[in-house]
Amino acid sequence: MMVGSESHRTLQIYIPLVIFGLLLLFPFYWMTIVSLKPSSDLFDMNFNPFWVQRFTFENYTYLFENTAFWSWLWNTMIIAIVSTALSIFCSICIGYALARLKFPGSNFMGIGIFLVYLVPPTLLFIPMAQVIGALNLFNTHWSLILTYPTQLIPFASWLLMGYFLTIPKEIEESALMDGCSRIQILIRIVLPLSVPGILSATIFCFTLCWNEFLYALIFMSSGDMKTIPVGTVSDLIKADTLFWGSLMASALLGSVPVAFIYSFFVKYYVSGLTASAVKG
């Protein structure tokens, strides 16, 4: 900024920044302090609710000892990892085919894949439950491992296709001349050059799996098979007894992995997020 003094800058940048910060982060602050308070303090209206008078970890101990939190964590992780791996494999294949190969239907396929990306789980969950039931997959990891890719493959393929298109064709053509097969080219040349694209697609898929709620709610109804979001919502909110502290503790812990991954790969995530908008 060229204009103005330091105070001018504070007024125009830092004050709005602080307001945005308070607005966007207050719920997380609130969840943190509630998770660290004894339940009795919640009811005491003389305490300032925005602060913690007495620290305790009893809400976390309750969560670890009296709920299936560790199973939820394990389920969420295994499902997110396998489903992401499966989707990335399929998407690399589709992305490369659409970016480089001419085959029957290849033109139409690109648009088709993009439109499929916009099909939400809410549109399909009722018949999907029938399909999962018919395949006998209720309360198994496979029910989610196999259905999440329908959300992930379209986006990841679209993103990777865009990425593959930025690799100069000449590199591949000269390799073809040298007698490399297409598969060799894909594995030895295209993939190493596409690591950033694959990374952002992977992060995107992983967070989508981690955050998914509707399918997990319907397909995984038994206690030990729940994912973190579903387990937190359904097992810690029981009729009128609300374990506020443990509820907030679980919600926070369930958010940490994606927040952590994201803060490390912020650059890739943002490029993935805006890929469709910028490259379009």
Added chain:
Amino acid sequence: MHPSLQSFSPQRMSSSSIRFDNFLDRESSLGVLLMLPGLSILAVFLAYPFALGIWLSLTDTRIGMPGEYIGLWNYIDLLEDDIFHQTAWNTMIYALVTVPFKAILGLGLALVLNNHIRFSNPIRAFVMLPWIVPTALSSLGWFMIFDPVFSPISWLLIQMGLIESNINFLGDQVIAVTAICWVNIWRGIPFFGISILAGLQAVPHELHEQAAIDGANKYHRFMNVTFPHIKGIIMITSLLSIIWTFADFQLIYILTKGGPANQTHIFGTYAYQVGMSATEIGMGAAITLYMFPILAFFSILLLRYMRKSA
């Protein structure tokens, strides 16, 4: 030739593998082969359920009871269902009315972040949190913030002497819809912010300098230089946001479950209540399929817009 390629030599092949390799090197056959794994998953878990959903919506199937074909009766019944009217209306407010708020606040956030700020990377990571963490979990935070007993908003307003007793945020239809829309906006601000920020950073610096030399003030520079460059991104982000929030589920499921008295449903939660809780699968499928034409409309709009701007 690319230097790194010199180490590759054509592999020596046995005669039986030559035919297979030829097959793999023909673009058309390889293309189809590469599409196969992904497309089979999409066929079984996307195309088939979609077709099945259309069929179910034309039957009176209930959970555990095979139904019979009843034509369009589910769709017709819904048109006379007051809750469904309210649902459709809520969905429109929830998906459309919130967009300008997200866009303006997101633009504000992007303009702030576009300055040279200390710790800009951690700041960016932090302000993205509402969008990045599981909606089901952050909604739980809001669920408590709107609680009739424990709400810190009520506490603050009472301390300031503005209200006498706690507000029942989620117990009153108008306040509940407003609260739900606010959480939706809160979650969307970072998405708009970061997308628009990417657009802002793509604006050529020389244009700003030139405009400044020509004597344009800050406002004019924004309207004439910056805005034309980010218009496209705002448009695409808005359409994506509409499509996603139109088909939302978890935020409302957590905050109100469609209550009080079914007044805050959107399509997703109403379909869940009818199709899952009340076991009327056929009717539930019909509710979800009412979303389809609207989703298709916005999707095609988005596709056309993206192709035009490409």
